[in-house]
Amino acid sequence: MQKQHITTHVIGYPRLGAGRELKWATEKFWRQEISASALQEVGRKLRRRHWQEQQDAGLDFVTVNDFSFYDTTLDTALMFGIVPKRFGASDADRGLSDYFSFARGAEGREPLAMTKWFDTNYHYLVPEIDDDLKFTLHPEKILGELEEAISAGYRAKPTLLGPVSLLSLSRASDPKHGDPLQHLEQLLPLYGELLEQLSAAGAEWIQLEEPVLADDLSAAQHAAIVRTYMKLGQHKGGSRLLLASYYGSVRGKLNTLFTLPIDGVHLDITEQPEDAVTAARYLPDDKILSLGLVQGREIWAAKLAELREIGEEVLEHIDAERLWLASSCSLQHMPHTLEHESELPSPLRPWLAFAKEKLVELRHLSQALAGSADEAVFAANEEIHRRRALTPGVEVGSLRESYQALDRDEHKRRLPFPQRIPRQQQLLQLPEFPTTTIGSFPQTQEVRSQRAAFRRRKLTAEQYRVFVKDQIRNCIRKQEDIGLDVLVHGEFERNDMVEYFAEGLKGVASSQFGWVQSYGTRCVKPPIIWGDIERPKAITVPWISYAQSLTNRPVKGMLTGPITILQWSFVRDDLPREQVAKQIACAIRAEVLDLERAGTAIIQVDEPALREGLPLRQNEQAAYLSWAADAFKISTSAVAPETQIHTHMCYSEFEDIFQTIIDLDADVISIETTRNRLKLLETFRNHGYPNQIGPGIWDIHSPWVPSVESMTSLLTKATGIIPRENLWVNPDCGLKTRQWKESEASLRNLVVAAEQLRACT
């Protein structure tokens, strides 16, 4: 048999470096500790190292221009001169300092808006298009990186965001001017010119990413895709074009894609593996199929045998030269490598594959499909999966039974809100406009360094406990002195609102270096949910009880909700998310009941990530919202009517989830409304929200101390929107990123504002 070869590549690779080198260097640059050229040098080294990793793993191409100092959507916007007027001259060729000002703002200039990137936990900067913008081409970054890769001897495949996704992700500076897609005609010639330049610079293949293809496309977007690629097909020079979709199946759009004058189509087949064969069967002769079969955003080791089978079936329809193997999407959403993890629970490690390990999976699959499989690897992989299912903790019979036994009646509070609230009030005796905070108090340098010392075993558990208790005592004293009505313990023992709970649950592991970029230099280290979830003992009760023992005012118990824990973790792939959510909910329910038993009269369950979990496609949203609400209700409904349940949600898009917010039936919800001047509160009223609400009246994201007047004015406005007896007074979010000084001053003003409102009837 003639030896075959199957081409391999990835859509993109993590860019910060395995040790988050880019983060550290960038932050040094911001603090003016290193020069721009030193930062550029760090970037160059990382690109080089990441290409080398791809080449060492045996990939045929290295991907170029997936690197960014902050965000690739920003880079693409700048490439086409998309800069709003407030940033001055429309010329986008600026130094690094100017570059970062788009992302972070500068004196007198608001940064670009930032929002979630599709259904990932990554955030991108929203390009802002002025109505009279003249698009201009600035190809230096992509050409420079291409040249860097080619001259270093790599077979380089440049990638960039395609025009339809770029415009769909943008917004008009002036909302009156509506749909940014109207600029397509002006933008296309520049994309054409860029492709010609890339081609002249020696790009054999160019990857254009159109993640919108996995969304529900509007008719206008659909037409724009056709128009765009009909046109760009004429400008590719000697290069070939790969059109890449990801984050789900393209569903009915395959027909359209196959008629376009492009040379290859990349499909994410992880959601609907059957797409692979359908695509292969109808693939036109002039195209290659890039099969995104290795999970680009899940950290679990592939089931190699299954993927190999998919590949083999595909090869019944197309020749090996026309099949490429790839990651489903860019690997940027997963940690870099497992190489430095030394503390993962031992059975877990072989179940995982981070970005660098995914490259090796691609190589094994490609070899196998080319007829030279390393059978030992395949056998070992099967064995790992067989054993994984049998590992103690993966499926705990007794837990499964108790989850099953939870029937729907247990999702509801025993009494409806109108009957609960007077009982709660009788117990709590709160004044009108009760004042409270969202939970965390400043995580000072001291708090962080003591925790780090405890982690490095420089502090004993007892010493650390004493330290945290001191912090709590101080925090309670301060809050009493300020005059708040409902106190909190301050969350000093928590590194992160999800990781802290993950550490108290069985079936969840933490990595040491599993960092993933959230935005810019901000990274998160999601816990890994691998088994059935059990809460062996109370997690927060000792801290809350201690805090309560120090004061006669009520101290709120403070928990993270099941959906937020789920959304901000890597979730096992052998159980539906819905079931994992319910397992977490049962653990939180137990914690809630323990808090109640310990005498906690108010318990807050934070769900800032509820909206984030909403699926991209409309037909999947209702099912998600229904089980997400169930999970919250399982967590909170077991308490007595007298116990008051609070929830907190920041980030302010609620329109499409309103019924769910009502269904949660929390007694009190606190929301982020300062920046939008209570607009959100109006939305609550318009939807007939029946329970109590704490509209944030201090924007804690800004370092300024809000004046009493600014807060009374918001509160007065609020009384015009919802009945005063339903109003609470609180900041927008937790204070962990603030300093004590401004927190104290702001809270004092907040208490005065509440008093002034009480005084005027």
Ligand code: GLN
């Ligand atoms: N209770 C948390 C805090 O105050 C809530 C954080 C959040 O909403 N993201 O920090």
Ligand code: ZN
């Ligand atoms: Zn918040």
